[in-house]
Amino acid sequence: MVQMALESPTDHRQVERFCQEILPQVSRTFALSIRFLPGNLGRAVLCGYLLARIADTIEDDPVATVESKIRLLDKFLACFDDPAQADIFPQVVGTLEGETAHLHLVENTHLVFALFRSLPAKSQQTLQHWITEMVQGMQKFVKLHAQGIRIKTLEEYQEYCYYVAGTVGYLLTDLWFEHSPSVDFATYHTLRQTCAAFGEGLQTVNILKDIAWDAEHENSIYVPQDALESHGSSHEKLLDPEFLTQNHAAITSLVELAWSDLDKAAQYLMEVPRSAIPIRLFCILPLVFAYATLRDITGSTAMLKSGGNIKISRAEVKSLIMVGPFTVLSNFTIRRLIDQVRQQPFLWGNKNTSFKKVA
Incomplete structure (x- = not known):
C-alpha cells in the first residue's frame, strides 16, 4: 500500500506521485494504458479515474446505510466547488468497508482534488460535469435498491451502466477533443x-x-431478475x-x-x-x-x-x-x-x- 502523509496538499509533485502510485493498486489495466497519455491529458484522465473510483467505493460499501451513502456522495460532489470541503472529506467519510487500496484512496480524497485543481480550467469543467452525472446516477440507484442492488430488467441494467460507465466514455471523449x-x-x-x-x-x-x-462481497446482483425468472x-x-x-x-x-x-x-x-x-x-x-x-x-x-x-x-x-x-x-x-x-x-x-x- 502507498504510505504517504502530506503536510500540504499544494505540494504538487507529491500529490501527483501519490495519484500515480495508487493507480495500479486500484486498477492494473488502467495503469497500463494511462502511461501512453502525455502531459495534462494524462493527468486529467488519471484524476478522472481516481475520482470515479472514490465515488464507486462509497456506493459499493456493503454495510453503509442508504442515508449515509447519499450524504457522503453529496459531500463528495461539494468538494469540486469548495477546496475546504475536499480537505476535510477524509475525516467526514469515516469508516467504510471494501478493498484495502480503495479505502486508502478514499482516505486521500483531498490529494486527488489537489490534482484536480491543478488541471486546466476546461478539463476541470469536463471532470466535474461527468463525475457529477455519474454520482447522481449512483445516488438514484442507491435509493431505488436500499437493501443492495437488485436489477429487475435489461432496461434498468442499461440505465445503471450508462451512469457508472457510459459517462466515462463521454468524459474521455471530451478530454480527447x-x-x-x-x-x-x-x-x-x-x-x-x-x-x-x-x-x-x-x-x-x-x-x-x-x-x-458482487453477490457475495458487495451485496449487488446485476443480472436482471426478469431474465432469471424467464x-x-x-x-x-x-x-x-x-x-x-x-x-x-x-x-x-x-x-x-x-x-x-x-x-x-x-x-x-x-x-x-x-x-x-x-x-x-x-x-x-x-x-x-x-x-x-x-x-x-x-x-x-x-x-x-x-x-x-x-x-x-x-x-x-x-x-x-x-x-x-x-x-x-x-x-x-x-x-x-x-x-x-x-x-x-x-x-x-x-x-x-x-x-x-x-x-
Whole structure:
C-alpha cells in the first residue's frame, strides 16, 4: 500500500506521485494504458479515474446505510466547488468497508482534488460535469435498491451502466477533443456516437466476470431478475449449483449486450485519427482484454459458482501487452487482432497464432 502523509496538499509533485502510485493498486489495466497519455491529458484522465473510483467505493460499501451513502456522495460532489470541503472529506467519510487500496484512496480524497485543481480550467469543467452525472446516477440507484442492488430488467441494467460507465466514455471523449489537435470537431461528433458503448462494454464484461464476487462481497446482483425468472431461477438462486444451467441461460442477454457494445467500442477506437497515437494506445489494451475475457465468459459457468470468477491467463495478458500497441497504426491490424482474440486465447509464439507484428 502507498504510505504517504502530506503536510500540504499544494505540494504538487507529491500529490501527483501519490495519484500515480495508487493507480495500479486500484486498477492494473488502467495503469497500463494511462502511461501512453502525455502531459495534462494524462493527468486529467488519471484524476478522472481516481475520482470515479472514490465515488464507486462509497456506493459499493456493503454495510453503509442508504442515508449515509447519499450524504457522503453529496459531500463528495461539494468538494469540486469548495477546496475546504475536499480537505476535510477524509475525516467526514469515516469508516467504510471494501478493498484495502480503495479505502486508502478514499482516505486521500483531498490529494486527488489537489490534482484536480491543478488541471486546466476546461478539463476541470469536463471532470466535474461527468463525475457529477455519474454520482447522481449512483445516488438514484442507491435509493431505488436500499437493501443492495437488485436489477429487475435489461432496461434498468442499461440505465445503471450508462451512469457508472457510459459517462466515462463521454468524459474521455471530451478530454480527447480538448487536448488532442488530431481530434477535430467532426471527429469529436463522430466519437460521441459510440463513446458510451466504449465504457459500457468494458463495464458489462467486468460485471459478468464478477457475478459471484458482487453477490457475495458487495451485496449487488446485476443480472436482471426478469431474465432469471424467464429461465426458472431468481436472484436468490443465482449461485445455487442446482440452478447453474438456468442461470447460465439467463445471462445470455448480458453477454449479447457486451458483444454488441465491444464491437461499437472497437469502431470507436478505429474512428480515432491514426495521428492521435497516444489515444489509440490508451484504448487498445482494455479493449482486447475485454474481448478475451468475454470469450472465456461465453464458454464458462465459473462466475456463477460461489467464489468463482473469470480471468484470462497471464500468458495471454503478456502477449496482448506485447502485440496490442503495434496494431494501433492500422485499422486492419486492429481488426485482425480482435478477430483472433474473439476465437481463441492469443498466445505469442503459439503455432495457432498467425498474427505478425506490424513494424
